[in-house]
Amino acid sequence: MKIELAENYGFCFGVKRAIKKAEQIKNAATIGPLIHNNEEIMRLKKKFNVKTLNDVKELSDEKRAIIRTHGITKQDLENLKQKEIEIFDATCPFVTKPQQICEKMSKDGYEVVIFGDENHPEVKGVKSYVSTKAYVVLDKKELENINFSNKIAVVSQTTKKVKDFMEIVNFLILKVREVRVFNTICDATFKNQEAIAKLSQKSDIVIIVGGKNSSNTKQLFLIAKNYCSESYLIETKNELDRSWFQNKKLCGISAGASTPDWIIQEVVNEIRSFNIE
Amino acid sequence: MKIELAENYGFCFGVKRAIKKAEQIKNAATIGPLIHNNEEIMRLKKKFNVKTLNDVKELSDEKRAIIRTHGITKQDLENLKQKEIEIFDATCPFVTKPQQICEKMSKDGYEVVIFGDENHPEVKGVKSYVSTKAYVVLDKKELENINFSNKIAVVSQTTKKVKDFMEIVNFLILKVREVRVFNTICDATFKNQEAIAKLSQKSDIVIIVGGKNSSNTKQLFLIAKNYCSESYLIETKNELDRSWFQNKKLCGISAGASTPDWIIQEVVNEIRSFNIE
Structure with missing residues (x-):
């Protein structure tokens, strides 16, 4: 393999x-x-x-x-x-950015929509800089019954998918005269996502290495799963199971943005040690 | 009928x-x-x-x-x-608005994307208020090879479709850090469009009355045509042809935003005078 x-x-x-x-x-x-x-x-x-x-x-x-x-x-x-x-x-400077944007936009009288998970520490931090109204949402449906002002700023949790962010923005464009969109989604996240999408399409099995409480790791896992049903999310080599790899020809590997190289290397070595032909 | x-x-x-x-x-x-x-x-x-x-x-x-x-x-x-x-x-105050936005955004250092037809007088007027760079586009493809600054404002010709406007915005969100979106599409246009979409779905023939050089009239015609293949765009009753209406049960009628009631009434009277059962 x-x-x-x-x-x-x-x-x-x-x-x-x-x-x-x-x-x-x-x-x-x-x-x-x-x-x-x-x-x-x-x-x-x-x-x-x-x-x-x-x-x-x-x-x-x-x-x-x-x-x-x-x-x-x-x-x-x-x-x-x-x-x-x-x-x-x-x-991370990419997180400081939306914090600053929220502070500035509030001062300028904008209400703020934050696309993200309200329980995520990044989002909690970013939201705390809004002094006007802040709406934290994961889906446009959550915006349906809100009476917005005519000036809204939008930021995103850095690890979110841009396609979903666009849906939020598109919804707001229909409702609000001015929507000030700050694409605060991080490039690194994008690139890791694009790469796993590409790799998982040709893989027979995909291993994503990363923290199970990491939003961007979970995102990678979901993308992989979408293209390759045999995808696994693990934190360390100890979770690997030899039987997963039997009769597989190509094993794709990726890792979340906070997974250190030494952990990835351990996973690769462990899979190699299974000696699957 | x-x-x-x-x-x-x-x-x-x-x-x-x-x-x-x-x-x-x-x-x-x-x-x-x-x-x-x-x-x-x-x-x-x-x-x-x-x-x-x-x-x-x-x-x-x-x-x-x-x-x-x-x-x-x-x-x-x-x-x-x-x-x-x-x-x-x-x-129209809805046109003065994007003019003012363009002037203000230019002053604040934003380049401006205008979604619209560069030969349309409204767009020519709006564009003339941009003192930074202005890009007039009808399709996101026209934006592909542009090197944008990191601050872009976007406005739309008042008579355009919001779905197409969103495509432009979505494209820009991928390329530009801050996209300041002003939905300058006019409500009246929306409402006429929604109404003809609804009506043309159940009609056997649709007559759109309006100037053939009117952007919003053409838009209504395209929407009607999409749902009802027998749709006609006419400027006056004189263009009507009795044979169009034969064996039809429901004739839907709409008119562009600059079509006066007396012309619509003439069209309705003329169709009635055909005495189609």
């Missing part, structure tokens, strides 16, 4: 940047997981003493706080600033 | 307003036809001495100029202002 990696996969720019920062800063605490990958979080804890807290309130004697790639809420940032602690911002 | 008028048809707000103005002002000249309907233009000439000129240059001893519903270019307006002539603005 041949193993082929997608043309684009794994760590994005924002994640690489955050990990590098965490390794340099050391002995710090992050509010919420730095990135959406448990294995890497554990490695950073073990090797660089980077602790993960759930909330600003959990801070006690830490001297250094790192803001996670997905960002935190404006309120949490203010709370953090009131503490005697050095703050390092590892928010 | 039953005759049914569409739920919405004919004169829009802007046209009613322009004609009323022309009737009140009298003895005036318009630069280009006041509205896109030859019959009505002739009536205004005959009854109210409202003359139609092709160009500002044709003005000689006129004392009053009326600006047509579709508006004129910024340059023509300036030329007009330099003459000793009283100016009455009958530009």
